[in-house]
Structures are given as structure tokens and as C-alpha cells.
Amino acid sequence: MAQQKIKPWVKAALEFGPLIAFFVAFVKLKDESYTIGGTDYSGFILATAGFVPLLVITTLILWRLTGRLAPMQIATLVLVVVFGGLSVWLNDERFFKMKPTIIYLLFAAILGLGLMLRRPWLALVMEEALPMEPEGWRILTQRMALFFLGLAVANEVVWRSMSDQAWVNFKTFGLTVLMFGFFMAQGRLFARYGIEKKAD
Structure with a gap:
């Protein structure tokens, strides 16, 4: 298609x-x-x-x-169907609350594996919207892998120690704000390693 x-x-x-x-x-x-x-x-x-x-x-x-x-x-959809489905089927909300932890650990592992193999998998996903030099992608990949690990830990802390309302607020707004803030904080990296698109 x-x-x-x-x-x-x-x-x-x-x-x-x-x-x-x-x-x-x-x-x-x-x-x-x-x-x-x-x-x-x-x-x-x-x-x-x-x-x-x-x-x-x-x-x-x-x-x-x-x-x-x-x-x-695709990964998010699969995990939502699996863990959300388990929560509804078993009438246990813990499965759905663990889903962000699993997906962020998965993303961190994939990015970490890409770093070890010297393959810019993050660039394959984002290069069209954000062209950068290889060194820029390496640094951004390292930072994003650590960021995803941090999000996984944060999700575990919130759902295990706080109320349902606190977790829903965190999932709906907190994770979005943290993601936005992370990319805003990479401004100097983008400015240093960014590649201007050539006009057609």
C-alpha cells in the first residue's frame, strides 16, 4: 500500500x-x-x-x-491487546498497568541491541522527519534507551504505590509530557548534528 x-x-x-x-x-x-x-x-x-x-x-x-x-x-497495539485483554478476561487490572513497563523495556532493549550491533534502527524510523549525522543518531539512541528505562521504572513505582487515579493521570498526561520534554531537551543535539534538507 x-x-x-x-x-x-x-x-x-x-x-x-x-x-x-x-x-x-x-x-x-x-x-x-x-x-x-x-x-x-x-x-x-x-x-x-x-x-x-x-x-x-x-x-x-x-x-x-x-x-x-x-x-x-504495531508493538504498542499488540501489547495493548494482549495485556488489556488479560486484564478484562481475568478481571485483574494489574496486567494493563504493567503494559507500559513491558513496552518501554522492549524499546530500550531494541535500541540497546542496535547500539551493540552498530545499526541505527532509530534513524530508520525517524530519519525522514529528523535528518542527522550518524554520531547524532548514536547519542540520541543512547539517551532514548536510558529514557525508556526511566519510564519503565517510573510506571512501576506509580502503579504499585499510588491510586488508580494517579496512574491514569500519569499514563494519560504524565508520559506524554515527559516524552515531549525529552525531545525538547535534545535541541542542542539536533542543532549540532542536524542535516538541512536540500530543496528539490
Whole structure:
């Protein structure tokens, strides 16, 4: 399928829409217990049950509109379906809460392996949007691997020691802010090693 460009707001809506919907559903359902088929489910589990198929639908729409999915998007989708599905099936929210830890550890391991093999896998994903010299990609890869390790630790601390509301806030807003802040902090690296695109 040929790659196509879509409007940025459409892409953002498809990528962040399910997360916002999960947050809204949790806020509305968190204080009650719901009996379905003779089993009691918390609002957290019901919000998760809605989030999983919604993410599948929006990811398929994004793939249909753009003709491609990034490896990170595919890995996230698979882990959400697996761990979110386990949480709903076993009525145990811990599986879904562990999902960010697993995915960040996976990303850190992949980036670390790329560094050991001297293969710029991060560049393959981001080079079109952010052209840089090889040394810049090596440094950014090191930093991102450590950053993902830090996010994995942070997620474990939050979900194991804080309330459901605190974890949902962290997942919905905290992780997004931290990711944005990380890339903003790389401004000097981008300026030093960035390569200007040649005009056609």
C-alpha cells in the first residue's frame, strides 16, 4: 500500500483519541462496581474493555489512511491487546498497568541491541522527519534507551504505590509530557548534528 500524508490533526486524533477516551471513561466509571454476567467489574476494567477495541479500530484507520504503521505503533497495539485483554478476561487490572513497563523495556532493549550491533534502527524510523549525522543518531539512541528505562521504572513505582487515579493521570498526561520534554531537551543535539534538507 502506497504511503499517503494526512492532516496532522487527523493523525493526532487517531493516535491520542483512544487514550483520552480511556481517561474520560475511567473518570466517569471509577467510583462504581458493575455486575456483568454474574461477575463484578470495576470502572477501571470497563474503561480498559472499551480502550482495547477502540485502539484497534483507530490504528486500522490510521494504517488505511497512511498506508503504513511505525514499528512502535504495531508493538504498542499488540501489547495493548494482549495485556488489556488479560486484564478484562481475568478481571485483574494489574496486567494493563504493567503494559507500559513491558513496552518501554522492549524499546530500550531494541535500541540497546542496535547500539551493540552498530545499526541505527532509530534513524530508520525517524530519519525522514529528523535528518542527522550518524554520531547524532548514536547519542540520541543512547539517551532514548536510558529514557525508556526511566519510564519503565517510573510506571512501576506509580502503579504499585499510588491510586488508580494517579496512574491514569500519569499514563494519560504524565508520559506524554515527559516524552515531549525529552525531545525538547535534545535541541542542542539536533542543532549540532542536524542535516538541512536540500530543496528539490
